[in-house]
Amino acid sequence: MCLRPLEVDDVPVLVGWAADDTFRSRAGWSRGPGPELSAFWHGQVATPARDLLRLGVVHAGDLVGYVDLHGRDAHERELGYLIGPSDRWGAGLGTAAAEAGLAYAFDVLAFRAVWAESDDPVSLRILRRLGLTETEPRNATDGFAFRRLRIERPAWAAWCGRDSQQPGDPLS
Template sequence: MAPDAPGGHAVPAPLTPPLVELRPLVSADAATIASWSLDPRFVAGADWTPDLSLEVHVAFQLRIVTDPPADLIRLGAVHEGELVGYVDLHGHEPRRRELGYVIGDSHRWGRGYGGAAARAGLAYGFGVLGLTEIWAEALTGNTASVRILQGLGMTEIDHGAPGPYRRFTISVGS
């Protein structure tokens, strides 16, 4: 609650999503990202390979940070100076890429970081990269990610198509 309003009544504090800023990842981030693999709920929700050692995850994440594939832009999602996730813009088409986002570990879920990171990813894709279309997938059972994508104004495509993923798209000016 915010300080009392005139008359002695408490005024609810405004509900605002957390600010997430995007920044390039640095080598030290690999250990942080890899540590999320120790959270079984995160591993399942993020569709990461279970039962890999922390060392394997660190090595993989370090490779992604220091020598990413040519078709991947991965940016750290930071809240109040702390890495809370990352955003991917993936693809080789000059005006179209896939948006991905991960918030780790699972104790951060449900706090607005996913929506803030995805929104920042769209802004980066359209504003910085000059994309005209961004698409995304969410596991059918990941209702939180589906809600985030819908909340961003993305349109579901292939609705009802068989498979584990639901696909969404948004174009510049949508």
């Protein structure tokens, strides 16, 4: 698995994921495949938002998802990840994508911390498995569905079994 910038040639793949009703529903995509979604993705690839680094997740030569590092803080960002379509779920790609995103954030971009939010039990398990811990515990009666988890560089280095907290090359 590797991360790379999204390219215009990826747009048909991204748009194609929207034909999967299960994927579209769980990902929160309101648009099905078509010219409107294609135009949206062309814009996202050609003119990315300044506060969003989106990298394609490539596995066995195919674009299988993307990882987002979102925010303006120079020292920490929000992690997001998505695998599509839904027939790829359950094969470990989400865990691998999230791990690659964390490695990129800490080892390439040298962030101090990364956080993520989710209300999905599977995503929460993935994030916890990768060493993120809940920062704002919620009880069942507060009506707040999303959980926020966070990891700092020393915890990431320990999770990876590294002695050093210095940036390196996570993709080698």
